[in-house]
Structure formats: structure tokens, C-alpha cells
Amino acid sequence: MKTSDFYYDLPKELIAQTPAEPRDSSRLLVLDRQSGETVHKHFFDIIDYLDEGDLLVCNDSRVLPARIYGNKEPTGARVEFLLLKQISGNRWETLCKPGKKAKEGARFSFGDGLLYATVTEVKDDGNRIVDFECDENFFSTLDKIGQMPLPPYITEELKDKERYQTVYSHELGSAAAPTAGLHFTTELMDKIRAKGVNIAYVTLHVGLGTFRPVKVDDVTKHKMHSEHYEVPEETAELIKKTKQSGKRVIAVGTTSCRTLESVAAEHGEVVPCEGFTEIFIYPGFEFKVLDGLITNFHLPESTLIMLVSAFAGYDNIMNAYKTAVEERYRFFSFGDAMAVL
Template sequence: MRVDLFDFNLPEELIAQTPLENREASRLMVVDKKSGEISHSNFRSILSYLKKGDCLVLNDTRVLPARLYGVKEETGAKVEVLLLKQEEEDIWETLVKPAKRVKEGTVLSFGDGRLKAICTSESEHGGRHFKFQYDGIFYEILDALGEMPLPPYIREQLDDQERYQTVYAKHRGSAAAPTAGLHFTEQLLQDIAGKGVHIAFITLHVGLGTFRPVSADSIDEHEMHSEFYQMSAPTAKLLNEVKENGGKIISVGTTSTRTLETIVKKHDGIFAESSGWTNIFIYPGYEYGAIDGLVTNFHLPKSTLVMLVSALAGRDNILHAYEEAVKERYRFFSFGDAMLIL
């Protein structure tokens, strides 16, 4: 299947640069996954589409302030480091700019030496592995010295870094936010639960591969990145009961979707306590086994995320919905509006 089948015209000005003041004030497009029928609403109206006995599944990962600015100890040259994945206690896989200045053995200093990093090896795609040295608690130092790694298409500064976190963010480890969850407020979640809708949490630490474009001409040639996921035994029990009782499982975001589908495929059609790494690639032709519906944002052309939603609702239906979104001036991507597919 050709990647250009998932292309569409997206005016650059529709890519949202800043979050709305009120999280739940975004617009909501509702798409019938079978008929492709579209309706327009606001995000708070999601309450009317959720029924007692359904289950909303949220990714409770927390974004690290993973972008660090430092200098080479030897020369004082400025270097930018982006933490990608913790491989051992103090060893991280990173992206570095400019990478050519950093070789094995290079020592970097951040915050006037409060944090230091020694390059231990090079990794694929121009990355580097670093061993960090510090006194105290690493994450407290990172909170003090690091910046939120906003996606490359967002050029505005974020005044409040918590706006790139969901209100239920808990487990540190992501290089990017599960942005479909940014629309929820604590009050809206209380109202959803008050309606008899179950709320379940899973964890998938989002990697920057989320933003990596599909450079291959054919979908089959694209290699997905791996991300760490985790589901607890109580969550698995709840999801199995919802399925058995005829309720719908509605995933919030493509990250939750990839986690749920990975676990169900791994455990012969049921949910089970599980953790590990997933590189599942979902595109048309894939048969969903875990979810019945999806809350998601509007994604970029030819992205793996557009392919995932097309697998759920059909490519033609999704491309028509995106054409409608452009015409109606919906806001796209991380700080943009939302789509509910049911």
C-alpha cells in the first residue's frame, strides 16, 4: 500500500501553536466508523456519546522535560541533548545537536556542572548514549534544568509547561505527550465517571518516533519505533468485564490504542497484566481486537497516525473527515481539536 494514499492538503496555519485557555473548549468532530457520517460539536459533549458500562482508557504517562542545553567541557561549544529512552539507571539514548561534535568519550556539562554526561557510544539514526553523573535525585535536577520537548511544528513558546501534560499524568518517561488526553479536565472526568462510565489507565511512554515521517514509498517498508507499555492486573480485569458485559472500550489516543491492541494480540484476544516493548504498526487491513472507539486529535498528512485511524474507520471516511476539518477550520495536532470515532 502506497504512503501517498494518506496524503491530504493541510494549510500550515491550521496547525495549532498554543493550547486553548480551557482544555475542554476545543471542538469535537464525531465520525461514524461504519457509515462515515460526520457531526460537529464541542469536546464537553463527549458525555452524550458515552454510555453507562462503557470504558474510557487513558494513557497516564508523564512527559519529561527532556531537552537539555549544555556545553562540551573541553571546548565550551554549545550542545543540545534530547533524552529519548532510559536504558539503564543513568544511561540514556539521546539525540544530539550538532551530533558531529560529540564522539565517544565527550563530556558535556549542564547547569554549570550540576549535571554531567559522558558519551559512551553512538546509536542508530545519529543518536548518542550518555552516562549521566550528578549529586542528588536525577529527575529533580532534570525538572530544574530541562525544557519540555515540544514537537518540531510548534514554534511558539509554552508559558505553562503543565499544559503539555494531561491532568492525570503520573508515570514519568515520555518524550512527547499523549495529546488526545489534553482535552480532559478533572471535572469532565468526574462527570464521565458519574454517568457510570468506567475510567481505566494504562501506560505507554511516547517516543519521538511518533513524529518521524514515513519516508518509504510503501507502508510495508516503514519501520516503527519501540515504546514501553504497562497494564496492571486490575485494569485488565476491568476491561475484560466491560467486553463481557457488552460495553464499549473507547481508547483515548493512538498511544492507548497501540498498547491495548498489543496486549490483546499477545494474549489471544483478552486483556492481561502485561509490560514490555511494542512496535506495532496499525494501518488499513488491520483487524482491531481491543477497542470499539477512539478519541484522537487531527494528525499530519502521510503519518502513521492517519494510517491508524484509517484502519479503524476506513481510509475514504477518514480522508473525507479531514477534508471537512480543513474546510471548517479545525485546529490540527498536539494543541488542536479532537475527533471521536465510534
């Protein structure tokens, strides 16, 4: 299977630049993965497709305001840092622009001296290992001076940082939002629970590798980035009970999907655990957990469109995407949603 098999033509104006208001007013394309039929709804209609006893599994990771702007000492040269991964304490793997300013030993200040950074290592891939110093708590400081690391295809400024967080975000650590969850409001989740649908959480900290293009022709040769996940005991128990009762486990987002299928691939079922996953799901993959998936519309030739094609069927997905373009759906992080059931 070639990467080019997952290409589709997307007019630039269909790339959503701002989130829908309210969150659940975005459109929803419902895809029947058996028949391939599509229905056009709004996201608040998702409740009509959920049955009592079903289980929604959401990723409760919270996005770090990980993009910071500062100055090199003593020259004052302007720099941009993007925090990628916490190594330990205040030591982080970081993307620095311009890289030539961030040689080993270079020191920088951010937020008028609220935060300082020293480059301790330049990695082979160009990323930097950086030690940060601040008087207050590091994350509190980051919250004051940092900006949301919006994907490169979003060029408009985000007025409210919380709109790039899910309403149930809790565990700080992602470099990008688990965007399928952005459509839920607190009120909609209350209505879903009132219908007898259970909601459980996993944590997967989304890395920027989620935006990394597939650069090989042969899909099977692509190497996935590593991301940290955690599955609590309560979630593992709910999944087991849901399966035993013949009801559906529906993942909210590809990150929840990857977490559940990673754990099941390793342990044979979903058990309480934490670790790192590099799972790559593409057509031919055998799902052990998922019965449904709520997701956004993904970039052409991306690992995410490959994942949804594995779950819904390649032809079904490519036809659904063609329909979504024709119907002028909004695409990508702030775009509309798809439910594959």
C-alpha cells in the same frame, strides 16, 4: 497501499501553536464509523457520547522535560541534548546537536553544573549513549533545567510546562505527550465517572519515533519504533467486564489503542503484562479490543493517520479530514479532537 494515499493538504495556519484554554473548550469532530457522518461539537460534549458502563482507557505516561541545553568542556561550545530512552540508571540514549561536538568521551555540563554528561558510545544511527552525573535525584534535576520536547511544528514557546501533560499523567518516561488526553480536565473526568462511565489506565511511553515520517512508498514496508508499555491487572479486569456486559471499550489516543491491540494480538485478550510493542496498524488490521477512539488530527502520511483509517475506514477518515480543514479545525498536538464511535 501507498504512503501517498494518506496525504491531505493542510494550510500552515491550521497547525495549532498553543493549547486551548480551558482544555475541554477545544472543538470535537464526532465521526460515525458506520455511516461516515460527522457532527461538530466541543470537547466537553464528549460526555453526551458516552454511556453508563462504557470504559475509557487512558495512557497515564508523563512527559520528561527531556530537552536540555549546555556547554562542552572545556571549550564552552553550546549543545542541545534530547533524551530519548533510559538504558539503565543514569545512562540514556540521547540525540545531540551539533553531533560533531559529541564524540565518544566528550564531556558536557548543564544548568551551571547541576548536571554533567559523558558520551560513552556513538550509535550507527547517530544517537549517543550518555552517562549523566548529578548530586540530586536525576529526574528532579531534569525538572529544574529541562524543557518540554515539543514537536518541531510547534514554534511558539510553551509558557506552562503542565499544558503538555495530561491532568492524569503519572508515570514519567515519554518523549512526547499522548495528546488526545490533553483535552480532559479533572472536572470533566469527574462528570464522566458520575455518569457511570469507567476510566482505566495503561502506560505507554511515547518515543520520538511517533514524529518520524514514513519514508517508503509501500506502507507495509515501514518499520515501527519500539515503545515500552504496561497494562495493570485492574485495567485488564475492567476491559473483560466491559466486553462481557456488551458495553464499549474506548481508547483515549493512538497510544492506548496500540497498547491494547498489541496485548490482544499476543495473548488473544487483554491480560496484565508489560513489554515492548512495535505494532503497526494500517487499513486491513483486525481490531480485537477497540469499540471507539478519541484522538487528535494527525500529520499527512503518518503512521497515526494510517491507524485511524484502519479503525474508522479509509474513505471516512479522508473525508473527515477534508471537512476538518474546510471547517478550520486546529491540527496536531495542541489542536482539536476527533471521536470515532
